[in-house]
Amino acid sequence: MVLFIIGLGLYNEKDISVRGLEIVKEADYVYMEYYTSILGVDRDNLEKFYGRPILLADREVIENEFDKEILEKAIDKKVALLVVGDPLSATTHIDLFLRAAKINVKVEILNNASIINACGLTGLSLYRFGEAITIPFFNKNWRPYSFYEKIYKNYKNDLHTLVLLDIKLREVSDENLLKGKKIFEPPRFMSINVAIDQLLECEENIKLNFVNKDLICYGVARLGAPDQKIVSGNIFELKEVDFAGPLHSLIICAPNLHSIEKEMFQFYKK
């Protein structure tokens, strides 16, 4: 019948739209995708507020069992898939859309706020953002520097960069993978401080000479939540700030701010 992919917004069970809530209450099955992002509340709160049992769909379900577990049900039932933030910000969900289209299952998308528009809370013009960049966790053997070069490209085009920070949910360690043991590691969320350390390491090695005390940025944490934190400053100032719990993002400002952007920058100055 229909697969509804419903954006939950940024923080808690009440950030769903009124229409989204109506659909959840009527749907035959309600799934929640939970590996590309997190909400500020747990499943129990959602179930209590929505009055519906919620089936969790982790990475394995979405990537390997989606057709059988979810899509087949949507052939003759109403199925809701809840997604934190906005549904189509991640390629994963576009792929689901295409898989549904191939077997003629109708898909309805309910957009919602995501980090992409919430970073407008800083006062930076959303129209001046270049490509969004993700910083992955470095490890002993894998320290890719391409994100640094991409941020530089936006910077020299006088554009802001939204820098998304790595999330590891329900990962299996290499050691356990080799042993065939499906034991999940505790979740890891990259902090702004770690992201800045990694950026400084890139600067030291590639030397494009822009990650220095003149580089102004915003650190933002838990946007949309009551305890959201927004701090502006140069990159060394932000490195010293404790932003507390996840999710963190970093925004690297264009070298030239417009007048209203400057005023907001002062407002949020460390």
Place this chain on the structure above:
Amino acid sequence: MVLFIIGLGLYNEKDISVRGLEIVKEADYVYMEYYTSILGVDRDNLEKFYGRPILLADREVIENEFDKEILEKAIDKKVALLVVGDPLSATTHIDLFLRAAKINVKVEILNNASIINACGLTGLSLYRFGEAITIPFFNKNWRPYSFYEKIYKNYKNDLHTLVLLDIKLREVSDENLLKGKKIFEPPRFMSINVAIDQLLECEENIKLNFVNKDLICYGVARLGAPDQKIVSGNIFELKEVDFAGPLHSLIICAPNLHSIEKEMFQFYKK
């Protein structure tokens, strides 16, 4: 006490979040800004569904009478200002935030979907968009071509461009302005077809040689509404499509699409 700036989302009275609706029901005053965008429904529907009278705030109120008409009330009352789409996508609302901060009125922003994330419905990666560009209506004496050069800049950086099309709401004609008559012209919304004509005029005069049959784009109309229309094709193909009523936007694709973007492009092909 508090000024709540609440995003209404893209289409109708049910696209507000559950928390937004709770605030509207409790607020002492409810205003609605209505000159930077439009909803698919009128004020009556909103008032009926929200169960509250809604005061309209047009351009004059927001730009000239905001402090006295709205902000002063928020010193000791709860005031909700409803905004179509997402609150901080327009510079206007960032300015309101700053004006409130200056007199220590607390502001709470409720984000919602806007055209900026809804254009993810095309399947184009939201992370690959460059600067968003607005095309203004040409008139006899004013035919600025700078938007064309800005689109080209994204294009040669292999980025997509969201092109917003001009809206004229409650404008007074030059003639009536001279006579001191405050008579509002009927609203005007630029269509995709007019936008393409203007782009072709730029190409003819500036000749950066990219607005040609190889330029692939999306035309999108009324995103988020039940009758939304999404069509992909080259720029000449889209010029012939009737997208019907407002709001229209144009998306100029990067020259190289990723594999999933290509699949979605075929799905929406004219």
